[in-house]
Amino acid sequence: MKKLLHFFLLLPFLSLAQSKTFTGTIHESGNNQPIEMVSIGVENFNVGTVTNEEGKFRITVPAKAKTLLFNHLNYKVSTYELASGKSEIDILLEPAGYDLDEIVVTSKPVDQIFSDVLNTSKKRLEKSLLINTYGREFISLNGKIVKFSDGLLDYYIKRKSGASDLFIKQSRTFKLNQTEDKSDFESRKEAIAFYDITEAMEDAYDFKAIKTLTNTKEYEFELRTKKDNAGNELEIIKIIPKPEVEKDLYIGSITYDAKTKLILEIDLKKSPEHQKYSKLYNFLIVKMKINEFAKKINFKLDGDKYVMTYSQNRINFYVKTKKSFDDTFEFVNDFVMMDYKEGEFDFDRKLRFKKKGLFEAGNNIQNEYWKTSNIILLTSKEEKIIRSFE
Structure with a gap:
């Protein structure tokens, strides 16, 4: 095995x-x-x-x-x-030349159309896949990037359940040089993490983050359509938080192919207008407030192939305790699909990666994969920051 x-x-x-x-x-x-x-x-x-x-x-x-x-x-x-x-x-x-978005008047409730599109897309994704991905993670403390990690990650997704096993082939980590960092980052126990990379593919393929939005009365849904010069049509469901609801809500859109009803893009974030309702919650000895949460997932429809191509999750939160914390943290995780194979595979599950953060995988480098693999290239600014780390 x-x-x-x-x-x-x-x-x-x-x-x-x-x-x-x-x-x-x-x-x-x-x-x-x-x-x-x-x-x-x-x-x-x-x-x-x-x-x-x-x-x-x-x-x-x-x-x-x-x-x-x-x-x-x-x-x-x-x-x-x-x-x-x-x-x-x-x-x-060249820009696709889409007409301006037009609101669609339909006899079927848009929230039901929303649910149908989710179910149609999920069924097409229900297959056993071995996905070769490049993943990376930026961790910031009080607005300053202090840790970076990336690696080659294999997700084995089981049919129907959406659950997956994660195997990390290679990884590398960087952190801010402690001799120059006056914030004493390590003593603040930055390992607080809200995003579990072992669940990244299950989260993307099962639409966990947006399913619940269709079962609440706190949102309105607006259906729009747009066509390009060649007659190709996209439909967009706008997720609009009700202004009278005094809760910390989300805003976003789901874009899907009008013919197949398959999702091509999910774009979701916290509503700026409802940000004032964000609360500082008490968890025993810790007080916490989520300032920002954003999710973006792209899918590709290529003939009869329908797969996720890119996923990003961003969370910014404030933590306060009596002794250790009075800080704002931000975690940004990116995943890009480099290759995939369809079928049933027999893996040794004892070799699964079980920790939440990619940084915890440490340095496991067999070759300079960041120079040859199909990674998300660092921007000039990001490269400069990483070079300043250890």
Whole structure:
């Protein structure tokens, strides 16, 4: 059993010699602004990555790959033929040319449409998958990044349940140099964590964070539609907190394909107008207040393939105790799907990663995966910060 697990963990490295790496930047045609979160795939392969905030990307593809595919909800799908021989490429994407959002009047309640779309998407995702991901985690204390970790993570998702086992192949960690840090970060027990990476795929595939919104009377739902010049249609369900509800609520949208009713994007965050209702809760000896919570998940529909391509979770919270804490923490976790295999696999579950935070995986480096794997590239600002760490 262990041999089988080790074989799968080694697959990316066994094929590395038979692959090619391309780097580039994606801009919007016309204004030349960089475009972030563009999904980059390889025609006839499951390989993929996304662009960072600067529109930059790097992707390592099989030697037989011929075409790169670029997808973003707001832009026309674009392709690039790899036969040119260039390893550095620049891509210009044209806006999709969608008409302005139009409100849809329907006899069916929008909250019921919302539930139907969730169920349709969930059923398409109910399959056993081994997902090769790149994950990273930024931890900030009082507005300053103090820890960074990243790694190559394999999630084995079981059919129907959505639960998954996490196996970490490689990882690295950085932290602020303690000799220069006057905040005594370690003594503040920063291990407080609200996001469990072992549940990241289950959370994304089971729509846990948004399911409950359809079962409450605290929100209104508005259905909108927009078409591009080619006749492709998207439908958007706007999640709108009721202004009269004096609670800390969320605001956001669910974008899905009008024909298949499959979700393409989830964008959810705390409502700024309801922020004033956020409370400081008492948990025994700890007082806590959640300042911000945001979730973004992107899915890709490619022929009969429907998979998650990117997920980000951000939580900012204030903690106060009598002795140790009077601080604001922020955790940001990003995951990008690099490759996936469908089927049933037999893994040694004793090798599962069971801790909550990626930083706890420590340093386990067999090669410089951040130079070859399909990771989310660090921005110039992020690279500067990481170089200042130990």
